[in-house]
Amino acid sequence: MTRRAVALGVGHYLPERVVENAWFEDFLDTSDEWIRTRSGIERRHFAAEGETTSDLALRAAQAALDDAGLTADDIDCILVATSTPDLTFPSVGTMVQSRLGMTRGFAFDVQAVCAGFVYALCNANALIVAGQAERVLVIGAETFSRIMDWEDRSTCVLFGDGAGALILGAETGRGTKEDRGILATDLNSDGRYRDMLFVDGGVSTTGTAGKLRMQGNQLFRQAVEKLTSTAETSLEKAGILGSEVDWIVPHQANIRIIQGTARKMGVPMNRVILTVQDHGNTSAASIPLALSVGVAEERIKRGDIVLSEAIGGGLAWGSVVLRW
Numbered sequence: 001m002t003r004r005a006v007a008l009g010v011g012h013y014l015p016e017r018v019v020e021n022a023w024f025e026d027f028l029d030t031s032d033e034w035i036r037t038r039s040g041i042e043r044r045h046f047a048a049e050g051e052t053t054s055d056l057a058l059r060a061a062q063a064a065l066d067d068a069g070l071t072a073d074d075i076d077c078i079l080v081a082t083s084t085p086d087l088t089f090p091s092v093g094t095m096v097q098s099r100l101g102m103t104r105g106f107a108f109d110v111q112a113v114c115a116g117f118v119y120a121l122c123n124a125n126a127l128i129v130a131g132q133a134e135r136v137l138v139i140g141a142e143t144f145s146r147i148m149d150w151e152d153r154s155t156c157v158l159f160g161d162g163a164g165a166l167i168l169g170a171e172t173g174r175g176t177k178e179d180r181g182i183l184a185t186d187l188n189s190d191g192r193y194r195d196m197l198f199v200d201g202g203v204s205t206t207g208t209a210g211k212l213r214m215q216g217n218q219l220f221r222q223a224v225e226k227l228t229s230t231a232e233t234s235l236e237k238a239g240i241l242g243s244e245v246d247w248i249v250p251h252q253a254n255i256r257i258i259q260g261t262a263r264k265m266g267v268p269m270n271r272v273i274l275t276v277q278d279h280g281n282t283s284a285a286s287i288p289l290a291l292s293v294g295v296a297e298e299r300i301k302r303g304d305i306v307l308s309e310a311i312g313g314g315l316a317w318g319s320v321v322l323r324w
């Protein structure tokens with residue numbers, strides 16, 4: 001008998017404001033054509049003035065609770081993956097906890113930039129397997145529009161705001177790959193690459209939030225190789241072949257990275273959930289957003305093998321294999 005962290009419900013929230021690529025043409029030397037062909041992005045959502053990461057996280061959490069048929073009383077841990085918290089502290093997790101009316105359990109944030117949701121899932125899985133929690137609400141929520149340099153065409157056209165949430169619950173499995181739930185995880189980081197993607201401000205340096213800086217083409221080269229390698233490691237740990245993967249639900253940074261990784265793994269693009277065209281790169285929110293869209297469209301079904309992989313600032317990268 002093996003304790004497994006099984007998906008009970010999923011949901012998402014996107015801010016109302018949708019910004020098409022053409023919007024950037026008014027103030028930047030860029031074009032819809034460049035953004036579309038180099039990144040696959042067509043539009044993204046931006047949070048309204050005053051709308052915060054915890055606002056988005058709360059809406060996604062409520063959608064996931066509804067989907068699972070649960071209430072906040074059924075949750076004993078909230079884990080929020082974000083690099084754009086409302087405040088330096090307290091955590092977005094505790095803000096969501098209080099707004100859901102939860103007065104028990106525990107909540108905290110995980111910061112691993114675009115790999116944040118994969119890191120949060122691995123942590124949630126470990127908490128459940130260790131018996132520290134029975135039901136964990138795992139949220140990825142970001143307002144990257146707040147850390148954009150609107151004069152830097154190489155970054156500000158790529159990111160968007162949003163949130164997704166997944167509820168994991170403890171169930172007993174047989175310990176085989178036929179079990180539902182998280183079957184394997186793999187996490188990595190290498191701080192030598194910190195200059196490839198960082199924010200140029202912070203509490204103990206400038207005292208400001210800073211703006212995002214990225215060496216996109218160098219990161220691109222690292223991404224396909226590292227994502228393929230972590231995906232292969234997770235699949236091997238789970239005893240699952242690439243041909244058995246029903247859905248890749250990747251971090252949505254660039255369609256060319258997603259295509260390159262799927263090609264290297266031998267998985268056709270019709271088995272990849274793609275949302276980058278509509279959401280842009282929402283950092284830690286992109287995987288739960290894509291999961292939620294894939295389930296809502298009735299593509300991801302109970303029993304399917306789902307592989308998620310992500311890479312982001314740090315560099316930090318990793319993957320999760322689960323049976324939905």
Ligand code: ACO
Pocket residue numbers: 029030031034035038039113114115153154155157197215216217218219220223253254257281283311312313
């Ligand atoms: N519009 C028009 N031209 C542009 C734009 C733009 N918005 N941005 C850059 N260019 C120009 C550049 O200036 C450059 O011009 P030059 O050749 O005259 O110097 C040319 O386009 C090519 O630039 P590259 O950066 O080489 O373009 P590339 O094909 O690599 O695409 C991109 C850039 C989309 C950023 C890509 O490199 C990428 O997606 N990188 C990875 C991003 C990623 O995975 N991030 C990780 C997660 S993010 C996170 O953790 C927060």
